Amino acid sequence: xxxxxxxxxxxxxxxxxxxxxxxxxxxxxxxxxxxxxxxxxxxxxxxxxxxxxxxxxxxxxxxxxxxxxxxxxxxxxxxxxxxxxxxxxxxxxxxxxxxxxxxxxxxxxxxxxxxxxxxxxxxxxxxxxxxxxxxxxxxxxxxxxxxxxxxxxxxxxxxxxxxxxxxxxxxxxxxxxxxxxxxxxxxxxxxxxxxxxxxxxxxxxxxxxxxxxxxxxxxxxxxxxxxxxxxxxxxxxxxxxxxxxxxxxxxxxxxxxxxxxxxxxxxxxxxxxxxxxxxxxxxxxxxxxxxxxxxxxxxxxxxxxxxxxxxxxxxxxxxxxxxxxxxxxxx
Amino acid sequence: xxxxxxxxxxxxxxxxxxxxxxxxxxxxxxxxxxxxxxxxxxxxxxxxxxxxxxxxxxxxxxxxxxxxxxxxxxxxxxxxxxxxxxxxxxxxxxxxxxxxxxxxxxxxxxxxxxxxxxxxxxxxxxxxxxxxxxxxxxxxxxxxxxxxxxxxxxxxxxxxxxxxxxxxxxxxxxxxxxxxxxxxxxxxxxxxxxxxxxxxxxxxxxxxxxxxxxxxxxxxxxxxxxxxxxxxxxxxxxxxxxxxxxxxxxxxxxxxxxxxxxxxxxxxxxxxxxxxxxxxxxxxxxxxxxxxxxxxxxxxxxxxxxxxxxxxxxxxxxxxxxxxxxxxxxxxxxxxxxxxxxxxxxxxxxxxxxxxxxxxxxxxxxxxxxxxxxxxxxxxxxx
Numbered sequence: 001x002x003x004x005x006x007x008x009x010x011x012x013x014x015x016x017x018x019x020x021x022x023x024x025x026x027x028x029x030x031x032x033x034x035x036x037x038x039x040x041x042x043x044x045x046x047x048x049x050x051x052x053x054x055x056x057x058x059x060x061x062x063x064x065x066x067x068x069x070x071x072x073x074x075x076x077x078x079x080x081x082x083x084x085x086x087x088x089x090x091x092x093x094x095x096x097x098x099x100x101x102x103x104x105x106x107x108x109x110x111x112x113x114x115x116x117x118x119x120x121x122x123x124x125x126x127x128x129x130x131x132x133x134x135x136x137x138x139x140x141x142x143x144x145x146x147x148x149x150x151x152x153x154x155x156x157x158x159x160x161x162x163x164x165x166x167x168x169x170x171x172x173x174x175x176x177x178x179x180x181x182x183x184x185x186x187x188x189x190x191x192x193x194x195x196x197x198x199x200x201x202x203x204x205x206x207x208x209x210x211x212x213x214x215x216x217x218x219x220x221x222x223x224x225x226x227x228x229x230x231x232x233x234x235x236x237x238x239x240x241x242x243x244x245x246x247x248x249x250x251x252x253x254x255x256x257x258x259x260x261x262x263x264x265x266x267x268x269x270x271x272x273x274x275x276x277x278x279x280x281x282x283x284x285x286x287x288x289x290x291x292x293x294x295x296x297x298x299x300x301x302x303x304x305x306x307x308x309x310x311x312x313x314x315x316x317x318x319x320x321x322x323x324x325x326x327x328x329x330x331x
Numbered sequence: 332x333x334x335x336x337x338x339x340x341x342x343x344x345x346x347x348x349x350x351x352x353x354x355x356x357x358x359x360x361x362x363x364x365x366x367x368x369x370x371x372x373x374x375x376x377x378x379x380x381x382x383x384x385x386x387x388x389x390x391x392x393x394x395x396x397x398x399x400x401x402x403x404x405x406x407x408x409x410x411x412x413x414x415x416x417x418x419x420x421x422x423x424x425x426x427x428x429x430x431x432x433x434x435x436x437x438x439x440x441x442x443x444x445x446x447x448x449x450x451x452x453x454x455x456x457x458x459x460x461x462x463x464x465x466x467x468x469x470x471x472x473x474x475x476x477x478x479x480x481x482x483x484x485x486x487x488x489x490x491x492x493x494x495x496x497x498x499x500x501x502x503x504x505x506x507x508x509x510x511x512x513x514x515x516x517x518x519x520x521x522x523x524x525x526x527x528x529x530x531x532x533x534x535x536x537x538x539x540x541x542x543x544x545x546x547x548x549x550x551x552x553x554x555x556x557x558x559x560x561x562x563x564x565x566x567x568x569x570x571x572x573x574x575x576x577x578x579x580x581x582x583x584x585x586x587x588x589x590x591x592x593x594x595x596x597x598x599x600x601x602x603x604x605x606x607x608x609x610x611x612x613x614x615x616x617x618x619x620x621x622x623x624x625x626x627x628x629x630x631x632x633x634x635x636x637x638x639x640x641x642x643x644x645x646x647x648x649x650x651x652x653x654x655x656x657x658x659x660x661x662x663x664x665x666x667x668x669x670x671x672x673x674x675x676x677x678x679x680x681x682x683x684x685x686x687x688x689x690x691x692x693x694x695x696x697x698x699x700x701x702x703x704x705x706x707x708x709x710x711x712x713x714x
Contacts, residue, residue: 058695061454063431082703082710089713150585168587171574173713253574254712262706268424269534270702271695 051277055270064273073278083262083279087286090259093173093248094241097180101188101237102230104181109192109229110222114201125193128186140179140250147175147251171253179247184240188233195229196222220309235291242287259283376402376648376669378409381639388414389636392426392439394623395419399656406643413636423448430457435630440637443491446481446622447693458487459629465638468645468663476622476662479692488624489641492659494595495620495682495690496536497613499579499602500524504589511615512544516567518590525571529582529591532575534705535693536592536619540564543617543691550694557700561707569711583609594621596658599679611679613686620690622662654680 026033052069056062077083112121131139145151149168157163169175199222207217223230245260263283266276391398403415420426423445430437430452444452452458463469472490482488498515504527505518519528530537535549541560542549548556576582579591580601593601598611625641627634643649650661651669660680667681674680 055699058451058698061451061456063428080703082707086706086710086713089710148585149587170587252713253576254569254572254709257706257709257713261709265534265702265706267428268422269705270699271424272699272702 047277047280050273051281053274053277055272055274058271063271073275074282076275077279077282083259083282086257086262087259087283089257090242091290093176093180093258094238094244097177097184097241098188098234098238100177100181101184102233105185105188105192105233106230109189109196112189112193113196113199125190128189132186136183137246137250140183140247143175143179143182143251144170147178170251171255173252173255175251175253176248176256179251180241180244183247184237187236187240191229191232191236192226193229195226195232199225238291239287242290243283376405376646376652378405378643378649381410381643382635385410385413385636385639386633387411387636388416389441389633389640390416390418390439391441391443391640392418392420392430392437393441393443395421397443397657399652402644402649402652402656406640410636410639415640427452427455427457430628431455435632437630438632439628440631440633441640442626442628443623444488444626446479446488446624447695449481449488449624449626451695452626453482453487457628457630458626459631459634460486461489461627462638465635466642466645468642471645471647471663471665473662473664475687479622480694481692482624488626489645490662491623491625491644492653492657492661493620493622494659495613495686496531496539496592496594496618497598497611498590498592499583499598499609499611500591501583501586501589502608502610509610509612511612512540512618514612515540515590515592515614516544516563519568519571524589527573527587527589528568528571529574529576529579529588530568530572531592531594532577534701535698537575537708538564538701538704539619540568540592543614543619546616549617549619549691550696552697552700554700557704561704564704564708565711569708572712575709575712580604595679599658599676602676602679606676611676613682613689615689617691618689620692622692 049066049069050064051073052071053064053066054068054070054072056065112124116124146153147169148154149166149170151168154163154167157167158165169178203221203225204217207221208214212220243260245258245264248256248258249261250256259279260283263276263279266272266279270276397419398417403417407413407415418439420429426442426444427448430439430442442457449458461469466489469485469489476490476493477485498509500509500518504523505521507514507518507521509515509518518524530540538557538560539549541547541563542551542556545559545563547559551557573588574582576588576591578597579588579593580597582588583591583601584604593611595611595613601609602611625644627637627641631637644653644661645663647663647665648669650663651666653661654666655670655674658680660682670677
């Protein structure tokens with residue numbers, strides 16, 4: 001889906017101070033462009049075209065019919081109450097998962113960026129990546145062991161007398177939620193850490209010197225400056241989570257149906273590539289729409305807050321001329 | 332641990348993830364599988380005579396954990412260390428898509444599709460007709476399983492093995508002795524069982540539960556039949572469902588499930604583990620007949636080796652070792668004499684004529700409707 005740039009956007013092209021006959025500037029970006037063109041845009045176009053086709057009768061030899069194009073698949077996908085209800089369930093898992101990731105990741109990222117010794121920090125960040133050494137699938141599968149009634153957490157809690165019987169979370173929606181938060185957490189921590197790490201401690205000190213409480217410093221200084229990281233993290237987690245189908249398939253049992261599984265089932269079970277493509281397009285559109293609405297809401301809230309704050313500052317009387325300590329640009 | 336992981340690699344599914352790499356990993360992890368699951372009763376037999384002009388390699392594309400490794404080893408040794416490579420897929424549809432897209436480049440010689448998928452593979456020009464003169468052992472296949480609607484005259488396929496669907500229940504929780512699909516639905520709703528029921532994660536097998544019970548044609552395309560099936564399944568099954576799981580063995584053994592729909596070979600594994608606690612019921616009045624088949628790809632680069640391989644596994648002695656390994660009947664006549672007299676849970680491999688009368692072969696004619704209903708059930712179950 002989105003090319004998810006690093007926090008704060010990709011670094012701008014270096015200033016061409018000395019102009020010489022050189023390769024054009026975009027050369028540096030060319031590999032990435034070529035990659036996305038070939039492996040993202042082109043397949044997307046293929047999917048878009050397929051979504052207008054139809055499923056040929058079985059035994060006819062083809063996998064997709066493209067000789068007459070129509071929007072029939074979209075009518076089918078949108079008119080299907082299963083698709084609609086599953087999509088709502090998917091959004092719920094994705095939204096809750098993203099929110100949990102943010103809530104869990106922010107304190108950790110903040111701690112790593114502000115409280116941990118430089119020398120230890122690299123090690124701790126490295127540890128965050130350690131789980132990625134194992135296949136995503138196997139890690140998720142590991143949770144089956146932990147969440148089963150005879151899994152070790154349940155056994156330990158029973159041994160301690162906290163539980164009277166085995167606790168099985170396997171094949172429940174809670175299991176899916178635990179699984180996705182586990183799998184996506186690092187994707188939230190890293191952009192948050194980068195954003196918070198770039199935040200000059202002097203800014204927080206200045207805020208304190210000017211009499212702001214800890215909470216106010218956090219809300220008015222730290223949080224706005226961390227915003228690019230938060231947004232990047234939210235997108236990095238929310239978008240793939242909306243298309244997720246592995247974790248629910250492994251941990252959710254009968255309760256794990258997500259929109260991604262519906263798309264997959266059209267390709268792998270119904271052999272209906274056309275309808276599967278249309279469903280995928282609808283899924284993409286709906287995720288984009290959701291993000292668009294959220295972004296608008298976010299911008300609206302920010303505008304309101306700014307207006308309110310301006311009034312607040314004006315009422316507080318003349319403001320001491322406080323220059324930002326370092327040359328870092330505040331938004 | 333290995334048991335938990337096995338859910339990934341059951342015969343028919345591989346979680347739909349298409350990860351051959353993971354298969355290799357998991358299989359390696361489960362190496363030495365066989366302790367306690369009844370797979371060690373037969374020593375691998377010698378190899379049937381093959382022509383000497385075989386190519387030096389053979390690439391088989393098949394389901395995971397579906398081949399006795401001893402037979403592979405022996406075949407290789409008997410043919411100048413011919414290199415046998417086995418790659419696995421997770422669903423017929425995925426395998427066909429891959430073969431179609433990569434064509435000859437995929438490099439496979441043999442593929443093992445389920446019968447109902449053969450017509451489309453023939454239509455797509457993927458398979459070559461079998462030259463029966465190179466398969467003397469073809470004559471050893473049970474004629475009752477040949478000449479099926481999907482391949483009249485077996486022009487393209489030779490039976491690899493076949494099986495059916497039924498269910499296994501925990502006798503400590505289901506007290507009433509059961510004998511048919513109606514019993515499955517009754518037990519599912521019972522106290523202590525409801526909420527601990529698993530069905531296969533396979534669309535046609537789940538929708539089949541209603542069709543088989545009601546005596547409706549499994550291959551129906553009549554919308555009224557699907558409405559009826561939806562009513563039955565959402566009303567009488569979904570509220571009691573714990574999971575869609577194609578390999579519920581472990582769930583049954585550890586008490587997560589009290590009742591689970593299963594294919595007979597996998598069910599046999601459960602009964603081998605704990606015959607006192609579990610009982611098996613073959614579906615009735617009707618139930619599935621599925622047949623997996625040896626086919627040779629048109630693009631095969633090692634056709635002589637492919638013929639030699641198929642002919643070898645159709646030998647009753649070799650075939651007996653196959654049955655012993657995966658627990659499915661191979662349709663080769665005369666395997667019984669090479670299996671131990673006291674082979675446990677034999678009745679899950681060799682069905683009686685009365686049981687065989689319940690079998691209905693499937694088709695792909697109602698694939699779209701089946702998938703739609705299946706997804707509806709899954710959505711209803713997630714609520």
